[in-house]
Amino acid sequence: MGSPAVLLLNLGSPDSPSVADVRRYLAEFLWDERVLDTPAPLRWLVLNLFILPFRPKNSAEAYEKVWTKEGSPLVVTSRQVQKKVQAEVGEVANVALAMRYGNPSVASVVAQLRQAGASRVLIVPLYPHYAMSSYETVTVIAEQLIAQELPGVPVDTLPPFYQHPAYIAALAESMRPHLAEKFDKLLFSYHGIPYHHLQKSDPSHAHCLSRPDCCDGCHPAHQTCYRHQCLRTTELVVAQLGLRREQYEISFQSRLGRKPWLTPYTDFRLRDLPGEGVKNLRVVCPAFVSDCLETLEEIAMRGREIFIEAGGVAYAQIPCLNEHPAWIAFLRDEIRGWLAQPPSHLRDKWKM
Numbered sequence: 001m002g003s004p005a006v007l008l009l010n011l012g013s014p015d016s017p018s019v020a021d022v023r024r025y026l027a028e029f030l031w032d033e034r035v036l037d038t039p040a041p042l043r044w045l046v047l048n049l050f051i052l053p054f055r056p057k058n059s060a061e062a063y064e065k066v067w068t069k070e071g072s073p074l075v076v077t078s079r080q081v082q083k084k085v086q087a088e089v090g091e092v093a094n095v096a097l098a099m100r101y102g103n104p105s106v107a108s109v110v111a112q113l114r115q116a117g118a119s120r121v122l123i124v125p126l127y128p129h130y131a132m133s134s135y136e137t138v139t140v141i142a143e144q145l146i147a148q149e150l151p152g153v154p155v156d157t158l159p160p161f162y163q164h165p166a167y168i169a170a171l172a173e174s175m176r177p178h179l180a181e182k183f184d185k186l187l188f189s190y191h192g193i194p195y196h197h198l199q200k201s202d203p204s205h206a207h208c209l210s211r212p213d214c215c216d217g218c219h220p221a222h223q224t225c226y227r228h229q230c231l232r233t234t235e236l237v238v239a240q241l242g243l244r245r246e247q248y249e250i251s252f253q254s255r256l257g258r259k260p261w262l263t264p265y266t267d268f269r270l271r272d273l274p275g276e277g278v279k280n281l282r283v284v285c286p287a288f289v290s291d292c293l294e295t296l297e298e299i300a301m302r303g304r305e306i307f308i309e310a311g312g313v314a315y316a317q318i319p320c321l322n323e324h325p326a327w328i329a330f331l332r333d334e335i336r337g338w339l340a341q342p343p344s345h346l347r348d349k350w351k352m
Helices: 019-031 040-051 055-066 073-092 106-116 132-149 165-179 195-201 220-224 226-241 266-276 293-309 325-339
Strands: 005-013 094-102 121-125 155-157 185-191 248-253 280-284 314-318
Touching: 005 019, 005 073, 005 106, 005 132, 005 325, 019 040, 019 055, 019 094, 055 293, 073 094, 073 293, 073 325, 094 106, 094 132, 106 132, 121 132, 121 325, 132 155, 132 195, 165 226, 165 280, 165 314, 165 325, 185 226, 185 266, 185 293, 195 226, 220 226, 226 248, 248 266, 248 293, 266 280, 266 293, 280 293, 293 314
Parallel strands: 005 094, 005 121, 121 155, 185 248, 185 280, 280 314
Antiparallel strands: none
């Protein structure tokens, strides 16, 4: 009998910033029906006629700006997190790492777990918030492959931890040093999703976006509502940091295509804030636990250009949790808690 296994899962990255590798990565990423959720024939046409002939070159140039000697920042950081969590839990569990797109693939890592004879598996999606294009897709593929490769092996999945007290404390602790000096505003920039993804993820199909205050209070739909969870994370973090309401706001970045996405858009707010008297800005991206293309190039580089060109004076992107000790401790404690419990106990944890 083998040991318990923990499978850390992140989004992924191209193997290199070359156009060919970026094209291959984008093809896998955007073919996912939970990312580009159109019927397969239309998805194929959009990909092959409008995206893959043009986007890989621009994306490759963006990846080139953030690429390190060790490789993709997201993959490099995720590997360091894996090593540190493994050191914290010792030999009682095998901590593995896979990427939803690119390498190491979920299929290859699950095959390794089968070869090692994993006795039980904890899936840990490295996404604080639930979205069909992030948490859901990585959970579904991991559970499917584990069921195929390890039939009968108990599997638990860590729920979204957007309001877990230890996660909130870790996020606030990681941000606090960057807010020590005077600033005009803190912008919480979350990754955007199309509005219709909220409605598709709503199990009632009647609550999300039904009224302006649908994200307030408690409702069963909030368990899978990305917008509510982003608002909740912000509410809890600013309370820990002791920020006043006028000191922060929320926006959404990285929109793709013509369908309406969550607003306000980050790039629009970066353009408009200087005209509203905000000259000294901090930006944090809590949808990501590891710095990546969307934080390093889109926010730290392009975001700065937009803000400064619009009249801003000082601008800083607050790093993601990355390898912060409090983040490692959060993952360690969740794994230890899982090991101390019988299988299949985590699915209902932290429900509203």
